[in-house]
């Protein structure tokens with residue numbers, strides 16, 4: 001299985017990464033993933049860009065296999081199902097520290113902003129239905145952070161534990177590397193042990209913790225900052 005440590009292509013700049021394969025990942029449920037790693041095959045590059053709507057996904061170097069999960073770029077038809085996944089987490093979890101659901105307009109803005117390179121917004125589908133998404137967007141709005149992005153992964157509760165989150169994060173890492181990003185940051189509620197395990201599996205390391213900077217459901221929350229460095233460029237590309 002592809003991991004966060006896998007070497008990918010690109011890495012020379014932020015705005016002109018290699019073309020993306022329009023197919024991507026796939027994989028069956030967790031049990032099959034665990035038992036059939038040898039079945040992964042290389043995906044050929046088939047398209048370009050990160051425009052939504054096309055059946056885009058992984059990239060060169062990402063492994064894929066025929067199965068029942070497809071990873072592709074977000075398109076407008078995904079607005080409602082991805083918003084439903086996010087708003088469920090808003091209402092019932094501390095995975096996100098929003099207290100109120102986002103509106104469709106707010107969500108459209110959020111998604112569209114992540115369809116612009118070097119960022120990405122991927123969805124996972126099974127039998128044509130959206131079961132999860134993963135996105136990278138700006139970490140902080142300063143020029144100096146241009147090679148850093150913050151990622152998020154959300155899977156519908158009835159699809160948890162079936163390998164979807166892992167497939168999404170693997171694809172997101174490969175795409176981010178190919179788009180020229182240097183560092184991914186995951187900002188996790190420190191009690192989110194499942195997300196911590198997911199990120200650790202793909203090479204992220206916890207690099208710091210901010211104590212009691214958040215609150216939700218009447219509790220103070222700590223923010224755990226996890227980092228994955230995507231390449232070993234000694235200096236940033238010229239601006």
Ligand SMILES: CC(C)(COP(=O)(O)OP(=O)(O)OC[C@H]1O[C@@H](n2cnc3c(N)ncnc32)[C@H](O)[C@@H]1OP(=O)(O)O)[C@@H](O)C(=O)NCCC(=O)NCCS
Nearest residue numbers: 095152153154155160161162163164165166194195197198
């Ligand atoms: C975190 C989340 C995305 C994981 O997605 P998932 O599809 O359930 O995860 P997968 O089945 O692909 O598992 C991938 C890895 O996650 C970890 N993981 C998943 N379920 C776990 C569990 N119940 N206990 C411990 N670790 C678990 C493991 O490291 C697992 O790798 P493994 O199968 O080799 O053990 C999903 O639980 C989710 O959407 N949670 C709510 C939103 C959230 O917390 N998002 C993260 C904030 S950015």
